[in-house]
Amino acid sequence: MNKDNCGKNTKCVHAGTFINNETKGVNTPIYTSTSNGFNPETGNLYYPRCLNMPNHLAVAEKIREMEGGEEAIVVSSGMMAVSSVILALLKTGDHILFSEDLYGGTDYFVKEELEKFGIDYTLASTENLEKFESKIKDNTKIIYFETPSNPLLKIIDLEKIVQIAKKYEIITVIDNTFASPINQNPIEFGVDVVVHSASKYLNGHSDLICGAIVTSEKFMGRIRPYVINTGGILNAQDLYLLERSMKTLNLRVQKHNENAQKLAEFFEKHSQVKKVHYPGLVSHSGHETAKKQMSGFGGVLSVETNLNKEKTRIFISALKYFQEAGSLAGVESLISLPCETSHSKMTYETRCSIGITDSLIRISAGIEDAEDLIADIEQAFEKANS
Numbered sequence: 001m002n003k004d005n006c007g008k009n010t011k012c013v014h015a016g017t018f019i020n021n022e023t024k025g026v027n028t029p030i031y032t033s034t035s036n037g038f039n040p041e042t043g044n045l046y047y048p049r050c051l052n053m054p055n056h057l058a059v060a061e062k063i064r065e066m067e068g069g070e071e072a073i074v075v076s077s078g079m080m081a082v083s084s085v086i087l088a089l090l091k092t093g094d095h096i097l098f099s100e101d102l103y104g105g106t107d108y109f110v111k112e113e114l115e116k117f118g119i120d121y122t123l124a125s126t127e128n129l130e131k132f133e134s135k136i137k138d139n140t141k142i143i144y145f146e147t148p149s150n151p152l153l154k155i156i157d158l159e160k161i162v163q164i165a166k167k168y169e170i171i172t173v174i175d176n177t178f179a180s181p182i183n184q185n186p187i188e189f190g191v192d193v194v195v196h197s198a199s200k201y202l203n204g205h206s207d208l209i210c211g212a213i214v215t216s217e218k219f220m221g222r223i224r225p226y227v228i229n230t231g232g233i234l235n236a237q238d239l240y241l242l243e244r245s246m247k248t249l250n251l252r253v254q255k256h257n258e259n260a261q262k263l264a265e266f267f268e269k270h271s272q273v274k275k276v277h278y279p280g281l282v283s284h285s286g287h288e289t290a291k292k293q294m295s296g297f298g299g300v301l302s303v304e305t306n307l308n309k310e311k312t313r314i315f316i317s318a319l320k321y322f323q324e325a326g327s328l329a330g331v332e333s334l335i336s337l338p339c340e341t342s343h344s345k346m347t348y349e350t351r352c353s354i355g356i357t358d359s360l361i362r363i364s365a366g367i368e369d370a371e372d373l374i375a376d377i378e379q380a381f382e383k384a385n386s
């Protein structure tokens with residue numbers, strides 16, 4: 001059943017569900033068999049690595065409908081999604097242009113792996129898109145970017161970046177993890193390929209590692225064989241968990257958005273805070289662009305406080321509801337220091353040059369009651385200063 005035209009909650013609940021005709025159960029059954037019968041009439045050979053089993057098809061269809069692309073696949077991690085798209089679409093001698101505010105793991109992958117394949121790359125600021133455009137070379141085949149970015153929540157104008165790429169017939173790839181398909185659908189703006197760390201909002205319960213890729217039939221025709229050949233797939237139980245989690249994706253993301261907005265407004269007025277990075281704040285440099293291309297501003301914010309390193313440690317340990325953790329987008333609120341976690345592999349100079357200082361705190365707003373979260377932060381600031 002194609003539910004492309006229904007609302008987000010309806011898609012979350014119903015899209016892709018594989019109904020067993022005998023029991024008519026409301027949930028997709030978990031198909032564990034790796035050996036399956038061959039159908040000589042259709043030539044179908046079901047095998048989990050070939051991305052053709054019902055648990056894969058069900059959740060991939062849900063993600064496809066949420067993002068609005070032609071085809072979707074689910075893979076074993078966000079990094080499998082990122083690396084598969086890059087390595088499937090490029091060959092030796094090609095060049096790829098990245099926005100410089102990348103998730104730390106992607107930055108590490110780029111710097112560690114691409115040279116081995118003879119792929120040239122440039123990381124450039126997207127603050128000024130004309131300057132960014134000047135980094136395009138004759139052999140540039142992909143422009144790859146994140147908006148909102150991690151951890152500074154910088155916003156790139158989707159319409160403008162697509163316009164630039166189309167001028168040179170360059171493929172655009174976005175990591176849409178931070179926004180989730182609830183807040184932003186880049187394919188509507190002409191972006192060619194969307195990747196997700198589905199370990200984040202799509203799953204949302206901090207208990208799965210998985211990734212997703214959504215694109216046109218044309219590009220999936222190159223990406224799918226790469227994933228099948230390299231084998232980065234997810235097992236049936238995990239695919240089922242992801243499908244189950246996604247039924248509440250819209251509800252969760254609305255609450256994440258609401259809590260992050262309230263926290264950002266609270267921090268902005270706080271005497272212990274120098275700067276808040278959150279696209280939902282009018283003071284954020286990307287606010288107007290975000291309003292144009294996002295239907296919600298997301299659940300992540302970052303904050304520069306007046307606390308020194310020692311007081312920051314006291315502040316973090318005094319929190320009751322924000323657990324210090326390296327990941328994000330779970331139902332529980334999390335806090336982290338990007339300099340020690342997601343961006344620890346970057347040199348100190350590179351980190352500071354893109355704004356990831358030692359005093360930058362990243363917060364992933366959970367779905368708890370905002371008043372409790374705010375009270376918790378207030379008492380932790382008091383403890384840090386006592």
Ligand SMILES: Cc1ncc(COP(=O)(O)O)c(C=O)c1O
Nearest residue numbers: 077078079103175177197199210
């Ligand atoms: C924006 C972004 N992209 C990609 C990844 C990688 O995802 P995974 O850990 O599922 O491989 C992450 C992980 O934190 C991320 O935050």
